[in-house]
Amino acid sequence: MEFLAISDAALVRAAAILCRGGLAAFPTETVYGLGGDAFNAGALAKIFAAKGRPRFDPLIVHIASIAALEKVADLSLLDGAARKKLNLLVERLWPGPLTLILPKQKAVPDLATSGLPTVAVRFPDHAAAQKLITLSTGALAAPSANPFGYLSPTRAEHVRDQLGDKVDIILDGGPSKLGVESTVLDICGPLPRILRPGAAPKEAIEALTGPLARPEAAAGTAAAPVSPGQLKSHYAPRTPLSAYSLEELRSLSRENADAGKGRAALLFFDGPSRDAWLAGRKGGEAAALRVLSEKGDVLEAAARLFETLHELDRSGFSRILAQFAPEAGLGAAINDRLRRAAFAC
Numbered sequence: 001m002e003f004l005a006i007s008d009a010a011l012v013r014a015a016a017i018l019c020r021g022g023l024a025a026f027p028t029e030t031v032y033g034l035g036g037d038a039f040n041a042g043a044l045a046k047i048f049a050a051k052g053r054p055r056f057d058p059l060i061v062h063i064a065s066i067a068a069l070e071k072v073a074d075l076s077l078l079d080g081a082a083r084k085k086l087n088l089l090v091e092r093l094w095p096g097p098l099t100l101i102l103p104k105q106k107a108v109p110d111l112a113t114s115g116l117p118t119v120a121v122r123f124p125d126h127a128a129a130q131k132l133i134t135l136s137t138g139a140l141a142a143p144s145a146n147p148f149g150y151l152s153p154t155r156a157e158h159v160r161d162q163l164g165d166k167v168d169i170i171l172d173g174g175p176s177k178l179g180v181e182s183t184v185l186d187i188c189g190p191l192p193r194i195l196r197p198g199a200a201p202k203e204a205i206e207a208l209t210g211p212l213a214r215p216e217a218a219a220g221t222a223a224a225p226v227s228p229g230q231l232k233s234h235y236a237p238r239t240p241l242s243a244y245s246l247e248e249l250r251s252l253s254r255e256n257a258d259a260g261k262g263r264a265a266l267l268f269f270d271g272p273s274r275d276a277w278l279a280g281r282k283g284g285e286a287a288a289l290r291v292l293s294e295k296g297d298v299l300e301a302a303a304r305l306f307e308t309l310h311e312l313d314r315s316g317f318s319r320i321l322a323q324f325a326p327e328a329g330l331g332a333a334i335n336d337r338l339r340r341a342a343f344a345c
C-alpha cells in the first residue's frame with residue numbers, strides 16, 4: 001500500500017491504479033472514500049471485499065462534472081416533475097454532499113447498485129477528488145473507506161489504520177471539512193424521499209423541491225434489510241455507545257454518579273451542556289468529557305463527530321455516553337449516526 005500526500009504526481013499515480021482496476025482511498029468534503037472504477041465489476045468486487053460490505057448494500061458513484069451524469073444515470077426515464085427537481089438540486093447543491101438516486105445506465109454493473117434499477121450519484125465538492133475522478137474513468141464507486149459497520153474515516157490515517165493493505169493507495173488530503181456522509185435523496189418517486197440524513201440539510205433540499213415524503217418507518221438489520229443501506233446498526237465504534245438527551249444524561253449522572261465507574265466517556269454536544277452536567281453532578285470519579293462544539297455550532301460538531309469517536313474508541317473506555325444534538329440542520333445527521341451507533345450495543 002502506498003500512502004501519499006495530495007500532489008499532481010500522487011493523483012496521476014492513483015488514477016493509473018484505478019484505471020487498472022485497483023483501489024484508491026481519497027479525501028472528499030464529507031469523509032474519505034474507497035474508490036474503484038464504477039464501470040469495472042472486478043474493481044467493485046474488490047471494494048466489497050476490502051470493506052467486508054454485504055452485496056445488498058449498493059455503492060455511491062462519484063462524478064466530477066454534470067455532463068458525466070448521463071454516463072451513469074438514464075435521465076430519459078424520469079418524468080417531467082422529477083426532471084425539474086433534478087435540475088434545481090443539481091444547479092443549487094452540486095458539487096456538494098447530496099447523493100441522488102436516479103435510474104441507472106446499463107454501463108453501470110449491477111454490483112454497483114446491488115441489482116437495483118437505480119444508481120446513487122454524487123458530485124463531490126473537493127478539488128483533489130474531482131481531479132482524481134477526471135484523471136481516471138470519470139466515475140468512481142466510492143463508499144466510505146472503513147470496514148463495514150464501523151466509524152467512517154475523516155482522516156487518511158483512519159483509512160490506513162482500518163484498511164491497511166486492502167487498499168492499493170491512500171491519498172492524504174488532511175481532515176475532512178464536513179465530517180459526515182452525504183444526504184441520500186431518492187427523486188424517482190412522486191415526492192422526493194431522504195433515505196439517509198447527511199451533510200446536505202433537509203431544510204435546504206425542501207426549500208428547492210417542496211415537501212418531502214416521510215422517511216421510511218422501519219429500518220432493517222444487517223440480517224434482514226428493509227431497503228439497502230438503511231441498516232439500523234451502522235457507523236459504530238467498538239466501544240458500546242448509548243445516546244441521550246441532556247436531561248437523561250443528568251438523571252443518569254445522579255443515579256450513577258461515576259457514570260460508568262470512571263471508565264465511561266461522556267460526549268457532549270456543546271459547552272453549556274457539559275457545564276450543566278457538571279453542576280448537577282454529585283461526587284464520583286471524573287469521567288472523560290468531550291465536547292463536539294464548545295459554542296454549539298452544528299457544522300463544527302458534525303465535522304468533529306467521527307474524529308472524536310475514533311479517538312474515544314482507541315482510548316479503552318468501557319462505554320461512550322453521547323448527547324443528542326438539536327435535531328435541526330446537520331443535527332439530524334449527527335443524531336442519525338448516534339442512533340445507529342447505539343443500535344449495535
Ligand code: AMP
Binds near residue numbers: 058059142144195196
Ligand atoms: P456509503 O457508501 O457507505 O456512504 O453508503 C451509501 C448509501 O447510499 C447507503 O446507505 C446505500 O444503501 C445508499 N444507496 C446507494 N445506492 C442506492 C440505491 N440505488 N437505492 C437506495 N439507496 C442507495
Ligand code: MG
Binds near residue numbers: 143144152
Ligand atoms: Mg459508509
